[in-house]
Every structure is written in C-alpha cells, then in structure tokens.
Amino acid sequence: xxxFRPTASWDNLRLRAGLLRKTREFFHRHGLLEVETPLxxxxxxxxxxxxxxxxxxxxxxxxxxxxxxxxxxxKRMLADGARAIYQITRAFRQDxxxxxxxxxxxxxxxxxxxxxxxxxxxxxxxLCQTLLDCGPVQxxxxxxxxxxxxxxxxxxxxxxxxxRTVEQHAIQRPSSLSVDDRDGWLDLLLVELVEPHLGNTAxxxxxxxxxxxxxLARIRPDEPPVAERFELYVAGIELxxxxxxxxxxxxxxxxxxxxxxxxxxxxxxxxxxxxxxxxAMQSGLPSAAGVALxxxxxxxxAAGATRLDAVIxxxxxxx
Amino acid sequence: MASYNTSDFRKGLKVxxxxxxxxxxxxxxxxxxxxxxFYKCKLRNLIRGTVLDRTYxxxxxxxxxxxxxxxAQYLYRQGNTFVFMDNENYEQYELSVEQVDDAWQYxxxxxxxAMVLFNGQPLSLTPPNHIVLRVEYCEPGAKGNTATNVTKxxxxxxxxxxxxxxxxxxxxxxxxxxxxxxxxxxxxx
Numbered sequence: 001x002x003x004f005r006p007t008a009s010w011d012n013l014r015l016r017a018g019l020l021r022k023t024r025e026f027f028h029r030h031g032l033l034e035v036e037t038p039l040x041x042x043x044x045x046x047x048x049x050x051x052x053x054x055x056x057x058x059x060x061x062x063x064x065x066x067x068x069x070x071x072x073x074x075k076r077m078l079a080d081g082a083r084a085i086y087q088i089t090r091a092f093r094q095d096x097x098x099x100x101x102x103x104x105x106x107x108x109x110x111x112x113x114x115x116x117x118x119x120x121x122x123x124x125x126x127l128c129q130t131l132l133d134c135g136p137v138q139x140x141x142x143x144x145x146x147x148x149x150x151x152x153x154x155x156x157x158x159x160x161x162x163x164r165t166v167e168q169h170a171i172q173r174p175s176s177l178s179v180d181d182r183d184g185w186l187d188l189l190l191v192e193l194v195e196p197h198l199g200n201t202a203x204x205x206x207x208x209x210x211x212x213x214x215x216l217a218r219i220r221p222d223e224p225p226v227a228e229r230f231e232l233y234v235a236g237i238e239l240x241x242x243x244x245x246x247x248x249x250x251x252x253x254x255x256x257x258x259x260x261x262x263x264x265x266x267x268x269x270x271x272x273x274x275x276x277x278x279x280a281m282q283s284g285l286p287s288a289a290g291v292a293l294x295x296x297x298x299x300x301x302a303a304g305a306t307r308l309d310a311v312i313x314x315x316x317x318x319x
Numbered sequence: 320m321a322s323y324n325t326s327d328f329r330k331g332l333k334v335x336x337x338x339x340x341x342x343x344x345x346x347x348x349x350x351x352x353x354x355x356x357f358y359k360c361k362l363r364n365l366i367r368g369t370v371l372d373r374t375y376x377x378x379x380x381x382x383x384x385x386x387x388x389x390x391a392q393y394l395y396r397q398g399n400t401f402v403f404m405d406n407e408n409y410e411q412y413e414l415s416v417e418q419v420d421d422a423w424q425y426x427x428x429x430x431x432x433a434m435v436l437f438n439g440q441p442l443s444l445t446p447p448n449h450i451v452l453r454v455e456y457c458e459p460g461a462k463g464n465t466a467t468n469v470t471k472x473x474x475x476x477x478x479x480x481x482x483x484x485x486x487x488x489x490x491x492x493x494x495x496x497x498x499x500x501x502x503x504x505x506x507x508x
Contacts (some may be wrong), residue, residue: 049354049377095326095377096356098348172374174357184376187354195351215353231352242354266378294352 006313016311017156019131021281023088023108023295026130030123032084032110040064041091043275045071046255047215048262051094052271053103059263065271066092069292070109071216072277075245078111078288079280086110088295099307100237106295113288117228117244120289121205122242124232127293128203132234132302137203138280142226145206149194152184155210155224162189169193198233206231216252217243232293234301242291249281321383325375326360333384339382340365340437346360365435365442376445384437389446391434394425401426403434403441412441424479425497446497451506452476453492460485470502 006013024034044052044065053066063262067073069091077085084154091107112123125137146154162185166173171192177184198204207230214227228244246252253273262271299311309315321330332343345361356377363370365386375381391403391412401414401423412434416423418441422432425446433445457473470482473493481495483502492506 047353049350049356096348096350101348101350172359172372174374174376174379176379177355181355184355187351188357188374188446190351190354191349191357213353229353238352268378 007315007318008311009311012299012302012303012305012311013256013313015303018304019116019295019299020088020183022131023127026127027086030084030126032086032112033082035074035077035082035085035087036089037067037077037087038260039067039092041067041073042272043072043105043277044271045069045216046259046263046271046273046293048085048259048266051268053094055090062182068093069107071290071292072275074109075277075285075288076280076292079283082111083114084110084112091292097316100297101307102296102308102312104316104319105308105312107292109290109292111245111288111290113286115244115286115289117207117230117242117289120242120244120291121207123229124230124242124291124293125205128232128234128239132203133296134234137205137232139205139207140198141208142206142210143208144192145198146189149197150189154189155226156291162186165189165311166192181317183210186210186213193235195238196236198237199237203232203234203239206233214246214255215243216246216255218246237297237301238294239297239301240291240293242289244289245285245287247281247285247287252278252281322380323383324373324380325356325358325377328360328375328381332381333386334362334381335384336362336371336381339367340386340442341371365437385439386442387436389434389436391432393428393430393432395428396426403432403444405434406431412436414441414444416444418442419444421500422446422497424477424500425452427452427497448497449494449503450497451492451494452479454483454487454489456489457483457487460487467502 040055042064045068050068052068055064070087070089074085088108090104092104094103096103098191128137135191143154146152159179159182166188208226209229211225211227217227217229219225220228230242231238256273263270296308296312300308303311305311328346330344330346334341334343341362343360347359349359350356358375360373361370390406392403392406394404399416401419403412422444435442442506451499452475455474455476458471464485467484469485471485472480472482473483473487481502483493494503494506496503
C-alpha cells in the first residue's frame with residue numbers, strides 16, 4: 001500500500017509538538033493539574049447529535065463507550081475535591097469526517113471550580129492568545145451574532161420566520177429538516193450565514209446560547225432564559241466549547257431523557273441515561289466552568305492549513 | 320434497491336434522484352460541535368450534465384444508481400442506430416444519434432470505446448483520446464509545403480471532416496485528438 005506515510009508534513013508535526021508543550025506549560029503556569037481518565041467507559045454523554053462508538057468485550061459481552069469527550073470522568077474528579085484540572089486526550093465521534101472533522105481527534109479539556117462564564121471565557125482567551133500568538137479575543141452574544149449576520153433575534157423568532165429566512169437567502173434546505181425542529185433551522189442559519197463571519201479579524205467568543213441548546217451547561221433564568229455556554233471561533237472555525245457547568249442531577253436526568261426521545265425520533269439508538277456522573281452530582285458537584293478545545297484544528301490554524309490532514313499524521317483513511 | 324446513508328456520502332458516489340443518475344462530485348461535512356450535521360453536496364446529472372446543489376442532514380439517504388462503465392466495440396451503423404458490443408460478454412447495445420452525439424465522427428468499425436450503462440442501458444459513450452482514420456478525399460496540397468498552420472478541410476473514410484495541414488493527401492492515415500477534434504499527425508501504414 002502506497003499510503004503508509006503520514007499526511008502531515010514533519011514541519012507541521014514539529015509545530016504540533018511545540019503547541020502541545022506550550023499548552024502544558026500554560027496550564028501548569030495557571031495552577032491546573034494534568035489528569036488522565038479512561039477512553040473506554042461504561043458511561044457516555046447523551047446528546048442528540050453526538051454518536052459514540054461502542055465496543056463490546058467478546059468474552060463478557062460488556063458494552064463500553066469510546067468517550068466523545070472526557071467530561072464525565074473529569075467532573076467526577078471535581079465532585080471528589082479537585083479544584084483545577086486539565087487533560088489532553090483523544091475523543092471519538094462516529095461519522096464526523098471531513099476537512100475539519102476526523103472521527104478520532106485530540107481534545108484539550110479543563111475545569112476550574114468557582115469560575116463563572118466570565119472567568120472561564122477569560123482563561124480560554126488567554127490560552128488562545130498564547131497558542132495562536134494573536135491579539136485580544138472579542139466577545140459577542142449568540143443573539144448579537146444572529147442580529148448582525150442574519151437580521152433576526154434567535155431567541156424570539158418563531159420557526160416559520162427561520163424557515164422563511166433560509167428561503168430568502170436561497171440556502172439549500174434538507175428535505176427531512178422538520179418544521180418543528182427549531183434548533184435544526186438555527187443550526188442551518190448558523191453554519192450558512194453566521195459562522196463564516198466569526199473570528200475573521202480577531203478570535204471571537206460567542207456566548208449565551210438558546211436554552212434549548214444548553215447540552216450540559218447551566219441555564220440562566222433571564223427573559224428569555226439562555227444557556228451559559230460559549231464557543232471560540234477563529235477564522236470562521238469553531239475551536240472550543242465551554243459551559244458554566246450544570247450541577248443539578250435531576251435536570252441532567254431530564255435532559256438525558258429528552259435527548260434520547262430526540263434520538264429515537266431521528267432513528268438513532270438511545271444511550272444509557274444513568275451514569276456515575278449522576279451519582280457524582282447527587283453527592284455534590286461544586287460550581288465550576290469547563291472548556292473543551294479541538295487541538296487538531298488549533299494546530300491547523302497555527303500552521304495556516306485548511307484541512308486537518310495537514311496536521312494529523314494518520315487521519316482515518318490511513319489509520 | 321441499494322441506498323447510501325449520509326455517513327456513506329463522499330466524492331465520487333453515484334446516486335439516483337428523481338429517476339436520473341447523478342455523480343456526487345463535492346461533499347462537504349459541516350457540523351456545529353453541539354448541533355445538527357449537514358452534508359453540502361454538489362451533484363452532476365449524468366444524462367443532462369446539469370449541476371444540483373443539495374444539503375442533506377444526517378440520517379437522510381439517497382438511492383444508489385446502477386451505473387457501470389464497460390469497454391464496448393463499435394460494430395456498425397444501421398440508419399440512425401449505432402450498434403456496439405460489450406467486449407467482455409458480447410452483449411450488444413444500440414445507441415441513437417442523439418446519444419452518440421459528436422462522437423460519431425470518430426467511430427470506425429472495431430473501435431473500442433468507454434460506454435456508461437445506467438440500469439443496464441447505454442447512457443453515454445467516450446471514444447479513446449486518439450483515433451486513426453484514413454483520408455478519403457481532400458484537395459491536393461502545394462508540393463513541399465510542410466507548414467502545419469495552413470489547413471484545409473479533409474474528408475475521412477467514415478464521413479467525418481476535420482481540418483488538416485495542407486500537405487495531407489488522399490489515402491494517408493491521420494491521427495486525430497477526439498477531445499479537441501484536431502489533427503495530430505500522419506501515421507505510417
């Protein structure tokens with residue numbers, strides 16, 4: 001087979017190694033402890049749009065999940081008293097394959113107890129400036145971003161209005177996107193009209209997402225309520241996602257059940273709703289913020305490349 | 320009928336939409352980290368040549384198109400029908416003047432062409448890049464003129480006409496580029 005060689009150049013692989021070292025130095029300087037958690041776990045995040053690989057042990061038949069992010073185990077560490085931790089590890093997401101996606105990727109994830117959204121966004125901005133050697137990081141709310149680039153309020157516009165806007169911009173609409181799937185239409189507008197403008201002049205953090213897109217973030221009961229979730233964009237590319245973490249186990253159980261209903265409606269298998277994370281939350285998860293960053297994309301941007309295979313030695317088709 | 324799920328979508332896939340075969344020649348996966356995955360695709364209609372822009376969301380599927388490429392030999396023309404034979408299984412296929420289109424100018428008995436079949440029926444025909452035809456008639460050229468930029472119409476054995484340099488003579492074998500319909504060179508017997 002002629003394709004045994006890495007797709008990434010050695011210049012880029014050296015750049016990658018340098019950025020890994022800088023990342024570790026950054027967290028060490030900020031007093032975060034490096035930890036390691038399992039890639040294979042009995043638990044998995046229950047998310048409508050995340051599909052974990054599952055692995056079955058031939059001998060026992062035990063089913064385990066390759067982690068889509070290390071968040072469950074890291075939060076269990078917080079519940080056990082950890083104050084500030086980070087990890088550089090692999091995460092796996094089925095079917096995510098393209099110039100900016102590889103089903104196996106390197107994720108940098110960190111948590112700090114006591115942080116609210118503001119402190120967490122500041123730490124993320126500092127890391128971004130350190131690693132990308134760029135100017136100050138801007139902030140824009142999800143609502144402002146939509147008002148500026150789409151011309152509507154994403155929290156109050158009804159689905160009909162979103163569909164009409166998609167049509168007005170002559171955006172191709174997937175035929176199976178249901179008229180009840182409000183978040184699906186918001187996502188379509190986001191990828192088509194908003195994301196291409198984000199972080200082009202300077203990196204930008206988008207914050208305060210619709211409550212329906214909270215995932216594992218806390219919801220702030222404003223009018224309208226918003227999810228305390230934020231995302232870092234550089235040159236139109238999503239680099240990191242952060243939460244002011246949900247700590248209420250009953251709310252997590254409710255969201256898990258809802259995600260599974262959506263998965264079933266989408267024709268996907270439901271995922272286990274009970275987990276050791278729920279037990280950890282029941283015992284008491286301290287107020288904290290956490291962020292996950294796509295390290296391969298960061299290296300790609302630092303290298304001035306446009307595809308992940310320029311910075312991943314062996315992407316999936318050569319793995 | 321086989322079908323492709325969005326997770327199978329990639330460049331080069333041949334699919335069927337509203338009964339027509341399409342080639343997916345671009346497929347871009349986009350997904351907000353916590354949101355819906357979309358596949359932004361460009362597809363070329365293999366019959367009409369038109370291009371379709373379509374966005375699919377994960378979980379959708381497209382029917383596979385039964386499209387295959389065979390090596391077919393040109394046998395003969397009967398009125399408005401061109402008859403070919405699959406070199407592997409000797410199956411015969413008939414193509415209309417419309418289907419053969421400009422390619423008729425290159426056809427000569429025994430010529431091997433690439434033929435695309437859709438649901439077992441001929442869809443298109445591509446002659447080899449270079450073919451050789453014998454000159455049937457042309458005006459005599461000026462003796463000693465070897466310039467290739469002075470051309471004249473030349474009629475070939477199969478009825479086609481191409482512009483060739485003025486030194487070309489009746490009875491000679493000429494190599495033609497089928498992609499540009501241009502003279503390349505004289506060929507020795």
